Amino acid sequence: MAIDIQLLHTPLSLQHCQDWVAGAACGGIVHFVGTVREQTGGRPVSRLDFEAYEPMAVSEMRKIAETVKKRWPAERVVIHHRVGKLEIGEIAVIIAVATPHRVDAFAACQYAIDTLKQTVPIWKKEIFTDGEVWVAAHP
Amino acid sequence: MAIDIQLLHTPLSLQHCQDWVAGAACGGIVHFVGTVREQTGGRPVSRLDFEAYEPMAVSEMRKIAETVKKRWPAERVVIHHRVGKLEIGEIAVIIAVATPHRVDAFAACQYAIDTLKQTVPIWKKEIFTDGEVWVAAHP
Amino acid sequence: MEIEIMAFGIARDIFGASALKVQAVENSTVKQLLEDLKNQYPKLQELRSVAIAINTEYADLEQVIKPGDEVVIIPPVAGG
Amino acid sequence: MEIEIMAFGIARDIFGASALKVQAVENSTVKQLLEDLKNQYPKLQELRSVAIAINTEYADLEQVIKPGDEVVIIPPVAGG
Numbered sequence: 001m002a003i004d005i006q007l008l009h010t011p012l013s014l015q016h017c018q019d020w021v022a023g024a025a026c027g028g029i030v031h032f033v034g035t036v037r038e039q040t041g042g043r044p045v046s047r048l049d050f051e052a053y054e055p056m057a058v059s060e061m062r063k064i065a066e067t068v069k070k071r072w073p074a075e076r077v078v079i080h081h082r083v084g085k086l087e088i089g090e091i092a093v094i095i096a097v098a099t100p101h102r103v104d105a106f107a108a109c110q111y112a113i114d115t116l117k118q119t120v121p122i123w124k125k126e127i128f129t130d131g132e133v134w135v136a137a138h139p
Numbered sequence: 140m141a142i143d144i145q146l147l148h149t150p151l152s153l154q155h156c157q158d159w160v161a162g163a164a165c166g167g168i169v170h171f172v173g174t175v176r177e178q179t180g181g182r183p184v185s186r187l188d189f190e191a192y193e194p195m196a197v198s199e200m201r202k203i204a205e206t207v208k209k210r211w212p213a214e215r216v217v218i219h220h221r222v223g224k225l226e227i228g229e230i231a232v233i234i235a236v237a238t239p240h241r242v243d244a245f246a247a248c249q250y251a252i253d254t255l256k257q258t259v260p261i262w263k264k265e266i267f268t269d270g271e272v273w274v275a276a277h278p
Numbered sequence: 279m280e281i282e283i284m285a286f287g288i289a290r291d292i293f294g295a296s297a298l299k300v301q302a303v304e305n306s307t308v309k310q311l312l313e314d315l316k317n318q319y320p321k322l323q324e325l326r327s328v329a330i331a332i333n334t335e336y337a338d339l340e341q342v343i344k345p346g347d348e349v350v351i352i353p354p355v356a357g358g
Numbered sequence: 359m360e361i362e363i364m365a366f367g368i369a370r371d372i373f374g375a376s377a378l379k380v381q382a383v384e385n386s387t388v389k390q391l392l393e394d395l396k397n398q399y400p401k402l403q404e405l406r407s408v409a410i411a412i413n414t415e416y417a418d419l420e421q422v423i424k425p426g427d428e429v430v431i432i433p434p435v436a437g438g
Contacts (some may be wrong), residue, residue, distance in 0.1 A: 014170075015154045022174055022228060029172040030248075032241065033157060034358050037166040050357075053286050053350055056334040057357075081357060089161060093358045102171065106249045109169075113241060113358055121331065121350075122357030123287030133357040134288040139326045162404050189437075192430055195414040196437075209398045220437060229428045234422055260411065260430075261369030261437030273368040274436040278406045 003065040003116065004078045007058055012091045014078045021076040023096040025123050028102030030109040034093040036086050040135075047125045050083045053121040057081070060120040064112050072108040079112065081122060092124075142204040143217045146197055148222040151219045151230045160215040160237040167241030169248040173232040179224045179274075185266045189222045189231065192260040196220070203251050211247040215239050216252065220261060231263075281311065281349055289328070289353040292321045296337055302343065308332070309339040315351065326354040359384055361391065361429055369408070369433040374403045382423065388412070389419040395431065406434040 004020055014033060021029055036048045065077040078096040086092060095112045099105040124135045143159055153172060160168055167204060175187050205217040217235040234251045238244040263274045283298045290296050300318075302311060306328045316322045329352040330337045336352070343349060363378045368374050380398075382391060388410045396402045409432040410417045416432070425428060 011150075014157045015241075018153045018172065022172070025177060027173060027176040029170075029174065031170040031172070032245075033161075033168040033170070034166060034241070035161055035168065037239070038164060045330055051286055052357075053284070053331070053352070056331055056350070059334050100176070102173070102252060103249075106171075106245060110242075110245045117355070117358045119336075119355065120357045121286065121352055121355055123353065124356045125287075134291070134322075134352050134353070137288040137356075190366055191416075191437075192364070192411070192432070195411055195430070198414050244389075256435070256438045258416075259437045260366065260432050260435055260436065262433065263436045273371070273433070275434050276368040276405055277434075 002069065002076045003062065004076075005058055005061045005065060006080045007052055007054055007061070008082055009084045012082050014091070014095050015096055017078045017080060017094050017096040021078055021096045023075050023098060026075045026098035028100070028105040029093040029096060029098045031104070032095045032103035032109050033091055034095070034113070036057070036088050036090050036092060038088045040126055043128055045088065046129055047095055048086045049090070049127065050086060051123050052081070052083050056121050062114065064115050064119070067115075068108045068112055069087045069098060071111070072097075072099060072104040073103065074108050077108075077112070079116065081116075081120070083122070085098060141208065141215045142201065144197055144200045145219045146191055147219060147221055148191055148199070148223045151221050151233050153230070155220060156205055156217045156233050156235040160235045162214050162237060163215045165237035165239055166243040168235060168237045169244040171219070171232070171248050171252045172233040173252070174189055175227050175229050175231060177198070177227045179265055182267055183274060185268055187231070188223045188264040188266065189225060190262050191220070191222050195260050200255065203254050203258070206254075207236060207247045207251055209267070210250070211236075211238060212229070213243065213245040213247050215242055216247075216251070218255065220259070230275065265277075279343070279345055281306070281343055283315075283351045286350070287353045289322070292319050296315065302331045305342050307339065308341045308343065309335045311343060311349075312339070328353060347354070359386070359421055359425055362388070363395075363429045364428070366430070367433045369402070369431045372399050385422050387419065388417045388421045388423065391423060391429075392419070406417065408433060
C-alpha cells in the first residue's frame, strides 16, 4: 500500500516521512510541515493542545490520501498528525507526496493540507499566559 | 541572514534543512526534494553525474532565494544542491521555504525550483548501461 | 430511545462532559438532534459550524439515527 | 586580444577541453564570440541554447568582453 497515515502522540519525524515516500520511480517529493507558531494575532502562545476523534481522524486522513492518489499520479502519500500537548516550534503535521513530476507533488500536497484543515476531526486549543481558546471555533 | 545556500559534494540532509528553516514565527514550511529517478523515458538509468560552474551556481541560487524573500513573506529560505556522482534515489536538491501562512510557502518553493532549473549553471549527465547523455542539452 | 453523544473540543466544554445521553423519538434525524442540542446548549449556536458524525462518518442532516450508532458532535475542526 | 573560455557539461565535450583560448579583436561582443564559436564548433548550433557568462553573471549579447574577464560558455542547464 502506498499510503501511510498516522496519528501520533509522540514527535513527528520528517526524515521518517522522506525515507518512506522516496521511491526510485519518483523524481519530485513535496513535504508540508506545520509547526506551532509562537503567536496568534500578536498574542504570545505558550503551548497547543491537540485532540482528535481518533478513528474518524484516521479515516478522514486516509480519504484525503486516496483522493490524492486518484487525482494525481502520486506514488506515495504520507499524512502524519500529532496529538497531545505541543510546545512552540514542534511539528503538528507532516504531509509528503511523491510523484514522477514535481508540479503534481506541489498541487497534491497543497490539496491535502487544505482539505485536512477542513475535514479531519482534530481540534486545537491555544494556551496563552492569561487564558486559552479553541482555535477557529467561533466566526 | 535568513538564506542558506549550499552546493555540496556530500549527501544532502532534509533534517538539516528543516532544523534550519523552522522558526517560531513560521507556521508553514514547504520542502521540495528532488531525487535521482531510476529511469528516463523508459530507459534505465545507472547513475547521474552533476557538475556546476560553482561560483555562479551559488550566486544564481542566492538570487532565487533573495527574490523569494522579496516576493513572499518568507522568513527563511534554504537551497541545497548536490554535485558529483549520484546513485538512484539519492537527493539532488532540497529547497525549503518557511512562511507565516502556508499558501506562500507552496508558491515560493515552486517558484524557486522552477527558476533553479532554468537559470542555475548546473549540468547533469545520465549514465545508462549502454551510454550517457547530457540532460536537456538538445531540443 | 436514548442516544449517547460523544463530544470533543469546545463541544465538550459546552456540554461540561465528554459524553451526553439524550432522549429522542424513534427514527430521529440528525437535523432534529442538532436542533434539540442547540436549544438545550445555546452556546452551540455561536460556533462557526456544528456537524454530527455517525459511525466515524459525517452524517447528512436527513440521516436517521439508529440504536447502537456511534454519535459524535463535531465542532469546527482545526487540524494542521 | 586572447580570450580564455571555460566550458562545462556538453560544451566541454564539444570543445574537447575544459578551457579554450581564442583570438578576438578588441571590444569584441558576446554576440561576436558566440558566432565565432558556433562557426568553429558547429555542434554548438544543435544545442537548445548557448549563453555566455562573464564574471559569474549571464551576459547580454551586446556586452563587450574585456581583458581579464572570466568568460564561461553555458550550455542548457539541468539542475534539480
